Amino acid sequence: MQVLQVQLEVGPDPAEVGRARRWARSRLAGCGVGDDEPLAETLILLISELVTNAVVHTGCPAVLRMLFGGPGVRVEVADASDRAPAPRQAAGDDTGGRGLELVDGLADRWGWQREGAGKRIWCEIDRAEPSGTAPDENFARRREPRVYL
16 A cells, blocks of 8 residues: 655744645645545644644644545644643633544544654544445444543
């Protein structure tokens, strides 16, 4: 199986999140994923959350990678901070604190690992059913629900 990997270096500036989204959209389109497809929208949201976390919570540059091949798309964000990602419990009117909860709810799989002096957070989204076959009505409920303690 051949895997295509593309990557973008992201500076430690919140304005870089928008640049990462634009870059990711163009790479998705180049791999045949249309802007209006649910897969593209989900991936852009996940990328936005992971890059925002890296830029805001570490203050370090990061590297965004997208890997295409196999059953889906993998997104990775590596940064130089050794601080483990920690889900937060946001209150109802908080404007932040939901990033990892969104990743957990939208990605088919996600996790993190130490990488050198820093870490890499990753998530994977499976591609939809082949064109012409629609998922049944229970498709969205097949994932195991997540419980936060």
